[in-house]
Amino acid sequence: METGFTKWIIVITVVMCCLLELIDTSIVNVALTQMMGNLSATQQEVSWVVASYAIANVIVIPMTGFLGEQFGRKNYYLGSVILFTLASMACGQSTDIWELVAFRFIQGVGGGALMATSQAILIDTFPPNQLALGQALFGMGVIIGPTIGPTLGGFIVDNYDWPWIFYVNVPVGILASIFTALFIRDPDRIKNAIPRPFLEIDWAGVFLLILGVGSLQLVLEQGEREDWFEEPYIVWFTILTFVGMVGFIWRELTAKQPIVDLRVLSKSRNLAIGAFLSFILGFGLFASVFVFPIFCQRILGFSAEQTGYLLLPGALLSGFMMPVVGKMIQSGVSQKFMLPVGFTVFFIFSYWMSTQITPLAGQSDFFWPLMLRGFGLSLLFLPITTMSLSGISGKDAGQAAGLTGMIRQLGGSFGVALVGTYLERATMHNRVALLPNISLYSTETQQRLQGFIANFMAQGSDLVKAQQQAYAALEGTLMKQTAIITYAQIFLMIGGFFLLCLPLVLLIKRAKPGEKVDLNAAH
Structure with a gap:
């Protein structure tokens, strides 16, 4: 030390x-x-x-x-x-x-x-x-x-x-x-x-890890951009993911000296639960950071720098809270108490964000929800980590830490891929759902069009050009409303994932009196 x-x-x-x-x-x-x-x-x-x-x-x-x-x-x-x-x-x-x-x-x-x-x-x-x-x-x-x-x-x-x-x-x-x-x-x-x-290294495990996990990450990163299975190379890498992951799991469970010892998952119920919770944590952390800047820049017209400054206070609160949470765990506060609070807080953040997403939203509308996000994340990361590694010692702790780190990263990739796909597909679905409300035979629609035409003509456009601009403005209004509905749904979806995790906390095994978390091999 x-x-x-x-x-x-x-x-x-x-x-x-x-x-x-x-x-x-x-x-x-x-x-x-x-x-x-x-x-x-x-x-x-x-x-x-x-x-x-x-x-x-x-x-x-x-x-x-x-x-x-x-x-x-x-x-x-x-x-x-x-x-x-x-x-x-x-x-x-x-x-x-x-x-x-x-x-x-x-x-x-x-x-x-x-x-x-x-x-x-x-x-x-x-x-x-x-x-x-x-x-x-x-x-x-x-x-x-x-x-x-x-x-x-x-x-x-x-x-x-x-x-x-x-x-x-x-x-x-x-x-x-x-x-x-x-x-x-x-x-x-x-x-x-x-x-x-050199010859005793688990080279087969190394190859299958690169093949399976690398292919999975590639599919998650590129799938949404390529419309998933419409692109042949995404199909082939999905097949390679399946072959590589199945082969990797089989190899690491049977090898005498595996490069990643998956058998450690069977030694601790808390680690198995913690691995899943790490996936959800990565999902929420990366998905929320991914979708919020897109909304701010595309819909509200904020610059990248402005959007970043909005996220900063909540991130700093998380950093400030981490040592506080560490002291709480050190003094005996149970992870079984802290985790439900953290998951509930993150759900409240997600629900609150879904109500704040409007065409008139400003920077002040997001300050407190994002601070709440930072507080919730601080109650999740450390309790999940310490709970996962409780009762594990020696090299097993190193293997467990590596596994939870990889799974958290994959959770982030799944979150970004799922949110990106949902954003594209749900936007079109919501647009179709809103179309009946703007029929050209509707009195309200006609009044809105006439208002647009009068406004554009007052700015110097002739009648024909003003009509074209009015229809474009109406389409823009429709797409903006569609996007707002979609982003609100995304935040509710993210919050729903966290809410569904609450029952898993009941399965966490309580630490024995005096039991320490041996992280000395946690590479």
Whole structure:
């Protein structure tokens, strides 16, 4: 255990790296349009800038425990920081869209290790009676990172150029590399670990993990853009997902030294429940961050920077609450009490947002709902993590942490894919449902058209042009109302997922008196 100045330098280093990794999952979203213009890319091509990073992330996260043991955790972490930093510089220097996609994949390989290994380093930095505080600091990065990504990205795009969303990583990465080399040490169990011989590594498990999880992430990232199974390559990658995942599960349950030990799920009921709750947490975290900026920018006309600033206070509240929640758990407050409160608060946030979505909504209308979101998330992340790993020790804790991290990431991908698909399909359905209300034979519709025509003629249009503009304005009003109904439905859907999780809390096994959460191997 570290103390004093060294302890807090390590904390600053790993939280900084965790934030970098998670910010980069969402920071590029606001710069895609600018990238399309500068790199002469289509919308389909530029979407791979997001997808390649996510695919690399979700492949690497469950393997971090094995890789840390194989190469030494400090060496692996330092190498990942350097790789992430160099790839960030290369991304900013890219002159071709596919060059950028390739470097984003490499950046994701380094970034996946930063998040999972940062958690392990924090755990080893704090004594057992402060484990909840270490997890709280890690949770600050997990919750705040995806939320402030659009804020930072919007500011950079509005004031500079898109390569700077990658260049900002470079000085932080250099500083983190220096601090890692000087201050981070391997615990004895890592120093004394004997690396597996090359031929004894579970290469079949590695291949099936890459095939199954990588294909699944690709389908989730690209499916909605390609109208799902209308595109042949989505069909083929869906088949590869099935083959890879079934093969991976079978291999890891039967191998003597699996690269990801799935048998740990059968050893703890709390871990199995926690894995599912992690999926829902990722779903709500990423889906809400995905859909809210789209609504603000498309319907209300906010800039990316304005939208980011709206999300920032709630994210900061989550960060402030994390250590408080850690202290509560440390003092004996049960996760079985905190989790229902967290799920209920997030449902209330979702319902409240569905009522605030109107054509006249302003920034002040979203402040308190988003603060409530931040409060709810702070009551979910740490209780789910500590509950999942209670009673698990040694290497099993490392495997469990890697699994829950991967599942949380996949939950986010499922959330974004489902919300994106629902947004497209439900918009058309709601439009058809509203059409009978604007029949040209309706007196109200005719009065609205005449009002539009009179307004456009007063602005200088002739009768024919004013009529065309009036019909366009009527169509615009229809689509805006349709979109508002759809976004409200999406928030209710997200809240519904959280509400349905409440019965699962009853299945959580209460911790035995004096039982500790052994996170010392949680890579």
